[in-house]
Amino acid sequence: MGAGQSTGDDASTQGARGEHALTAQHLCMLLGHDLRNPLAAIDLATHLIARGPLEPSQASALAHIVSATQRAQELISELIDCIDSTRGRGLAIHKQSVTLHALVADALAARSRGSPAPVLEHDRIGEGACTADPARLAQLLDHLVGNALAHGAPQRPVIVASIIEASCFRIVVHNEGPMVPTERMPALFEPVSNGRTTPSGRSVGLGLFFVRQIAHAHDGEVHLRSDASGTTVTVRFPRTADA
Known part of the structure; x- marks a missing residue:
């Protein structure tokens, strides 16, 4: 009984871990998609600000914001790609x-x-x-x-x-x-x-x-x-x- 109980407990634990992993992946996917909206707003704002006259220090700061926003967008795309890959979907490519x-x-x-x-x-x-x-x-x-x-x-x-x-x-x-x-x-x-x-x-x-x-x-x-x-x-x- 002890051995049987242990096997059942192990299977139950593994099943719970699998469900938690899938839930975590799903949440990360949703978070990645949701983060794209505020980043898009930041990107649009930087383009509008860039139209006006800027002091050199302001232009430098704006360039850093643009670079950081682009990097954040890349990281989100990579996170979503990673989740797709671990689920066996593979990366989408356009040859x-x-x-x-x-x-x-x-x-x-x-x-x-x-x-x-x-x-x-x-x-x-x-x-x-x-x-x-x-x-x-x-x-x-x-x-x-x-x-x-x-x-x-x-x-x-x-x-x-x-x-x-x-x-x-x-x-x-x-x-x-x-x-x-x-x-x-x-x-x-x-x-x-x-x-x-x-x-x-x-x-x-x-x-x-x-x-x-x-x-x-x-x-x-x-x-x-x-x-x-x-x-x-x-x-x-x-x-x-x-x-």
Whole structure:
């Protein structure tokens, strides 16, 4: 009886935990959607304020508000995407023809404007159009480069390569720095906590989780290699929708 009772209790506990997890996910989803309304109001207000004459200090403060609002909107989208992914729905993507090298160059330029003088190098290999969701590729690049800058050796360049081959294209991001222990690698692409922290002690969070989800949504794959020369993440995609 004791053994049977224990098994029943375990099943009941697991069922309760599952229900709590689903409730928490549902609440997070509702919260994410509801937060978009006040953020939209803030975004509209900043555009109206920007029309008038502003002192330099006011313009600087407004730019910070705009940047923070955009980041908050991105975080909400990522939260909703994360919940969808953990429920097995996968990420929504909208494939179209993209010019890979130009897309990567634009993403790196945007990252350079938002960071204190990061050293980013871009290697372009191959030519031709590729099929992918450009917004998702930009998101993937932002996460990969942000992670590389956070964990790379200070003042050493982060090297990004966009490579176009006959049947696939690849995005490769390399940073110098300490080798990632082998036992930590499986956790790097898990949501919320991936086993690594920034120099300030903060977790990288959902970044590498989304890299893997974006790759899988495109029928692609992610590979990570880390040794004495640094850490390299390679994301491989089929070049066309039919590949």
